[in-house]
Amino acid sequence: MSxxxxxxxxxxxxxxxxxxxxxxxxxxxxxxxxxxKVKAPPRMEQERTLIVWDASTRRQQFVREVRFTxxxxxxxxxxxxxxxxxxxxxxxxxxxxxxESSFPxxxxxxxxxxxxxxxxxxxxxxxxxxxxxxxxxxxxxxEKKRVGDFTSFVLAATDGKALGDWLKKNQFRxxxxxQRWIDRYVKLGFFFVALRYEGKKQKAAxxxxxxxxxxxxxFDTALPYYPYHEPxxxxxxxxxxxxxxxxxxxxxxxxxxxxxxGEVSIHRAWSEGTRYDASPSEIASAFGTELASLVPSGARxxxxxxxxxxxxxxxxxxxxxxxxxxxxxxxxxxxxxxMALLDPTAAARAADAAQLVVPPPVPRAPTTRAIxxxxxxxxxxxxxxxxxxxxxxxxxxxxxxxxxxxxxxxGLFRRRRVLLVAALAGLGACGTQPPPPPPTPPPSSAxxxxxxxxxxxxxxxxxxxxxxxxxxxHVLPAERPARDKAxxxxxxxxxxxxxxxxxxxxxxRGIGHARNAASNAVRxxxxxxxxxxxxxRVEGTVTYVVDSDESGATRAKVEGPxxxxxxxCIESHLAGAGPRIGRGAEAGRLSLGVISPxxxxxxxxxxxSKLVAASSLPRPGLIGVKRISSTASAxxxxxxxxxxxxxxxxxxxxxxxxxxxxxxxxxxxxxxxIGPGGRVTAMAxxxxxxxxxxxxxxxxxxxxxxxxxxxxxxxxxxxxxLGFERGK
Numbered sequence: 001m002s003x004x005x006x007x008x009x010x011x012x013x014x015x016x017x018x019x020x021x022x023x024x025x026x027x028x029x030x031x032x033x034x035x036x037k038v039k040a041p042p043r044m045e046q047e048r049t050l051i052v053w054d055a056s057t058r059r060q061q062f063v064r065e066v067r068f069t070x071x072x073x074x075x076x077x078x079x080x081x082x083x084x085x086x087x088x089x090x091x092x093x094x095x096x097x098x099x100e101s102s103f104p105x106x107x108x109x110x111x112x113x114x115x116x117x118x119x120x121x122x123x124x125x126x127x128x129x130x131x132x133x134x135x136x137x138x139x140x141x142x143e144k145k146r147v148g149d150f151t152s153f154v155l156a157a158t159d160g161k162a163l164g165d166w167l168k169k170n171q172f173r174x175x176x177x178x179q180r181w182i183d184r185y186v187k188l189g190f191f192f193v194a195l196r197y198e199g200k201k202q203k204a205a206x207x208x209x210x211x212x213x214x215x216x217x218x219f220d221t222a223l224p225y226y227p228y229h230e231p232x233x234x235x236x237x238x239x240x241x242x243x244x245x246x247x248x249x250x251x252x253x254x255x256x257x258x259x260x261x262g263e264v265s266i267h268r269a270w271s272e273g274t275r276y277d278a279s280p281s282e283i284a285s286a287f288g289t290e291l292a293s294l295v296p297s298g299a300r301x302x303x304x305x306x307x308x309x310x311x312x313x314x315x316x317x318x319x320x321x322x323x324x325x326x327x328x329x330x331x332x333x334x335x336x337x338x339m340a341l342l343d344p345t346a347a348a349r350a351a352d353a354a355q356l357v358v359p360p361p362v363p364r365a366p367t368t369r370a371i372x373x374x375x376x377x378x379x380x381x382x383x384x385x386x387x388x389x390x391x392x393x394x395x396x397x398x399x400x401x402x403x404x405x406x407x408x409x410x411g412l413f414r415r416r417r418v419l420l421v422a423a424l425a426g427l428g429a430c431g432t433q434p435p436p437p438p439p440t441p442p443p444s445s446a447x448x449x450x451x452x453x454x455x456x457x458x459x460x461x462x463x464x465x466x467x468x469x470x471x472x473x474h475v476l477p478a479e480r481p482a483r484d485k486a487x488x489x490x491x492x493x494x495x496x497x498x499x500x501x502x503x504x505x506x507x508x509r510g511i512g513h514a515r516n517a518a519s520n521a522v523r524x525x526x527x528x529x530x531x532x533x534x535x536x537r538v539e540g541t542v543t544y545v546v547d548s549d550e551s552g553a554t555r556a557k558v559e560g561p562x563x564x565x566x567x568x569c570i571e572s573h574l575a576g577a578g579p580r581i582g583r584g585a586e587a588g589r590l591s592l593g594v595i596s597p598x599x600x601x602x603x604x605x606x607x608x609s610k611l612v613a614a615s616s617l618p619r620p621g622l623i624g625v626k627r628i629s630s631t632a633s634a635x636x637x638x639x640x641x642x643x644x645x646x647x648x649x650x651x652x653x654x655x656x657x658x659x660x661x662x663x664x665x666x667x668x669x670x671x672x673x674i675g676p677g678g679r680v681t682a683m684a685x686x687x688x689x690x691x692x693x694x695x696x697x698x699x700x701x702x703x704x705x706x707x708x709x710x711x712x713x714x715x716x717x718x719x720x721x722l723g724f725e726r727g728k
Contacts (some may be wrong), residue, residue, distance in 0.1 A: 011158065013081075013323070021690050032464050046428050047065075047240070047241065048065045048243045048244075049062070049063065049240040049242070049243070049244050049245070050063040050099065050100075050245045050247070051226065051244065051245070051246045051247070051248075051319070052186070052294050052296065053223075053246070053247075054248070054249075054296040054351075055249045055250060056297075058221060058222055059218065059219075059220055060219055060220070060221050060224055060225065060240070061294050062080075062218075062219070063080075063095070063216045063291070064213060064215055064217070065213070066214070066215070066619075067556075073640070074311070076196075077196035079167075079172070079195075080192070080418060081190045081191070081192055081193075082190075082191045082217060082227075083219065083221050083225060083337065084191065084219045084221065085142065085154070085156075085215045086191060086219040087217070088143070088145070088152045088154060088193055088195075088215065088217055088276065089215035089216045089217075089218070090150075090215060091148075091290065092148075092217050093288050095291055096243075097292050098285075098286040098288065099245050099270070100243070102278075102282065102285070103239055103274070103286065103303055104273070104274065105243065105274055105304065105305050105514060106273055106274045106303075106509075106515035107271055107273045107304035107305045107601075108305075108607050109514070109515050109604045110603055110604060116722070117436065137156045138158050138159035138162035139155060139159070139163050140155065141153055141155060141719065144612070147195065147215055148199075148213055148215070149199025149213055150196060150198065150213070151195070151196045151198055151199060152195050152215075153192075153193070153194040153196075153481070154193055154195070156192075158186065160179065160183035160618060162326050163182055164178075164182055166178050167182075170196070171193070172196075172583075175233055176233075177231035178231040178233075180232070184229075185310075189484070191219075193217060195215065197213075200591060202646065203372075203559065209518045214436065215578075216296070217323045222334040222335045222338060222668060223252075223320060223339070223491065225316065225318055225319070225341075226318075226319070227316055227317075227535070228256055228314060228315070228316045228317040229311070229315050229316045229344075230312070230313060232312070234310060234312070236310045237309055237697050239606075239643060240307065240308065241305070241606065243250030243303075243306040243629075244270060244306075245303055245304075246301070246319060247283060247296070247300070247301055248300075248302075249259060249297075249298045249299055249300070249385055250321060250387065251300075251321070252302065252319035252321060252322055253268055253272070253321075253322045253493075253500070253540075253561040254268055254318075254319055254419075255315050255317065255319075255490060255500070256269040256314050256342075257314070257315050257341075257342050257343060258313045259344060260313055264343055264347070265341065265473065265474070265475065265476075266344055266474050267314075267474065267500065267501055267502065267503045268501070268502055268503070268504075269306065269308075269317055269502075269503060269504065270306045270317075270502075270504050271304065271502055271504040271510045271511045271593070272302065272514065272540060272541050273306055274303055274514045274569070274591075275300065275302050275303070275589055276300065276301040276302075276303075278339070280297070280299070281294050283295045283301060286353050290726070303514075305504065305511065307505050307511065307549060307602075308503070308505065309505060315341060315344040317339050317341075317343070318341055318342060318491065319490050320490060321491075322492030322560060322561045323493045323560065324493045325358075325361065325492050325493050325562070326356065326360035326361065327352060327355055327356075327358040327488065327491070328490065329353040329357055331358075332356045332357055332488060333353050334505060336351075336356070337557065338491055339488065342490060342491070343386065343476065343487055347544050351481070351484050355484075356484060356709070357392070358488055358489055361494070364545055364564070364577075366557035367466070367556050367568060367575045368553050368554070368555045368559075368573075368575060369553060369555075369556075369576045370677055371434055371555045381436045392416055393677060397425060399497065400668045429439070442728070464629070465576060466568045466569045466571070466572035467565075467569060468532055468534075468535070468538075468563070468566045468568070471499040471537070471566070473498060473500075473501060473565055474490075475498070483673050497564040497565065498563060499535070499538065499563050501537040501539070502539040502540070502593075505599075505602060506602075507598065509536060509537065509599075510596060511593070511595075511599055512593040512595035512599045513592055513593040514591040515587070515591070516590060517589045521544065521546040521556075521577065522544075522588065522590055524532075524692070525592075526546065526571075526591060528573045528592070529593070531573065532566055532569035532573070532592065533592040534603060536596070538562065538566055538592060538594075539727075540560055540562050540591075540592060540593070540594070541560060541589055541591045541592075541702060542561075542570060542589065543559050543587070543588070543632070544556060544557065544558045544559075544570070544574055544587065544588055544589070544590060544691070545557045545585060545586070545587050546574050546575070546577075546583035546585070546587075547584065554574075554575045554576075554577070556570075556571040556572075556574035556575040557571065558570045558574070558590075562592075562640050566592075570590065570592075586680060586699045606709070608620060624726075625649040625650075625652050625724055626725075627645075627723070627724050628667060628722065628723045629720075630718070630719070631718070631719045631720075632716055632717070633714075633716050633718075634711075634714060634716070635674075635715070636708065636711070637712035641716070641718055642720075643683040644705060644707050645705075645720060648705065649662040650720060652698050652701065652724075653724065654726045655694050655697035655698045656690065664725065665689065665723070665724060665725050665726070666688060666689040666694070666723075667688040667690070667721055667722065667724070668685060668686070668687055668690060668692035668695045668698050668722045669685070669688065669719065669721045669725050670684075670685050670698065670719070670720045670721070670722070671683075671685075671686075671718070671719050671720075672703075672717075673715050673716065673718070674710060674716040675710075675715055675716055676709060676710060676713040676714070677709055678708055678709045679706075679707075680705060680707075681715070683702060684699070685702075690724065694723050
């Protein structure tokens with residue numbers, strides 16, 4: 001690249017975004033300002049990230065895909081910040097298509113979708129170990145190497161201005177906000193990975209084909225970390241989407257601070273999608289041969305989605321435990337540097353580790369629903385079948401012998417050996433009565449309470465359900481000692497029964513629940529959601545276990561990143577679902593989050609304009625699709641129309657491939673109108689070097705699409721030419 005280039009356009013993986021804003025904004029994209037003379041800067045098509053964190057070694061693999069268009073106007077690059085010195089490697093075979101296929105997050109499901117059930121320690125370098133003061137020059141290039149189409153620089157710095165000057169000399173240029181972003185990470189002692197793209201240049205006029213590159217960073221961290229913080233002048237980006245797969249041994253929640261008016265609030269910055277208890281071989285298969293060895297022992301897959309148009313005010317993201325755990329002095333020392341990420345307004349911590357120790361949590365007792373006197377109990381799990389059937393039912397009728405006689409007669413009549421065996425077993429068991437159930441708390445108590453004489457609490461019998469009541473949002477205390485303790489408790493999974501709301505959409509809330517699998521214990525998830533997640537801020541996935549005790553009462557235990565009152569509400573529904581005749585313990589997951597009409601419309605809009613598309617670059621055995629030309633009259637920006645069509649490229653390619661046309665290349669020109677409601681009102685498709693049936697297939701596909709409503713009730717006239725190329 002020429003040294004006479006006036007600028008370089010960058011993006012930051014800490015911001016995780018390439019600039020999509022028009023030139024008139026003239027603001028930083030991520031952390032770098034493009035020259036005002038740039039006509040078409042590179043544009044991010046999608047953000048997909050795989051995080052693999054091994055709890056036994058505290059080693060994180062950060063696999064990041066960069067998908068962008070139009071690289072012909074200028075060189076560009078991006079910067080990633082890491083809490084310890086990283087290793088940088090190229091990934092030749094990206095795993096993301098396989099991950100989407102095997103482990104979808106299902107957060108964009110709409111009623112018309114088909115439903116199926118989902119299925120020596122490191123970290124000692126820590127923060128502040130990058131380049132200690134007085135240890136050498138203010139900027140150290142620790143490593144420089146070629147990584148695929150990028151030149152990679154691993155940097156350590158003790159002076160923010162010096163690092164800014166170094167970046168400028170190496171074709172990166174930071175805005176004032178970008179310089180403040182640099183200064184913050186220098187003070188934290190972070191390392192910097194600067195990647196400069198030096199691959200094939202490509203112009204928008206060439207068809208806006210996608211260029212996709214994947215890199216892997218490996219570094220030590222006490223908990224999984226995502227560089228989420230953006231400079232203050234990062235532009236808004238319509239249609240932005242981030243997909244994350246987290247593969248690790250435990251369950252985690254994505255915590256990030258948000259600063260507004262000088263106050264810091266904690267949010268879950270991503271919506272959690274479907275969880276998968278997949279086998280190591282299933283995960284390794286999705287990773288591919290190149291990354292298969294990275295799967296930790298005992299790992300599971302968590303999925304997340306984020307659709308915010310900007311991250312103004314948000315700090316970096318830490319994936320903290322989703323359920324409470326203890327944190328001793330050694331744990332505190334390892335996690336203490338992460339406190340500054342959850343509280344970006346605070347200075348470095350000097351508190352003694354002993355003051356921040358988090359004791360192991362006291363286990364929550366499950367909610368138990370006793371069997372009313374006029375209701376036959378369930379066959380108790382763990383007690384003899386005959387004893388439960390004969391004696392318990394006999395007690396309800398007042399005559400065990402009568403019940404046994406009826407069962408024996410029924411067994412003889414139906415010739416069912418199981419009934420005969422159960423009845424005969426009951427004859428010997430009735431002499432020993434089961435122990436009485438634990439005492440019932442006063443009727444005024446809605447929440448199950450622990451009993452000194454019993455390990456399991458008993459909720460009020462009857463149809464009454466626990467209500468979560470008014471939920472208070474988690475707020476960091478103003479006083480420093482209490483604030484530090486609250487931060488460490490958050491890093492140990494303790495929300496202290498306060499709500500940590502989800503903010504993953506432009507509406508400053510979550511996107512609603514993910515797909516729920518069918519379950520005997522959860523027959524009506526919508527009823528639980530309506531009662532326990534009435535507060536629109538309640539969103540998250542919980543795990544549950546439902547079984548029965550020796551008395552036949554149903555017990556339910558629920559855990560997850562939601563306040564205790566919400567968990568108790570869910571337990572009351574599960575425990576009050578009725579007798580569990582013949583069933584043992586059942587474990588499962590339940591995703592909560594009300595999908596309002598507004599949220600449903602957002603899901604549909606995201607799916608319609610989704611930037612995820614089959615790559616337009618020809619691949620062996622596949623059909624490459626790209627835009628040749630496009631025009632749109634007033635009422636809708638051409639870019640918006642292109643995005644909706646680009647999301648259908650795989651479908652268009654299938655139309656071309658189905659005809660098995662002998663030509664290696666071909667074109668189809670579409671001319672259609674978009675009416676005031678966003679529907680296609682007129683369509684004409686003409687073929688060039690392809691069969692007429694291919695044009696007809698593509699035209700019918702476009703006719704069924706929905707576009708955003710044109711401004712002012714206009715009818716938008718579109719002409720769009722597609723190019724096809726068969727992979728060799």
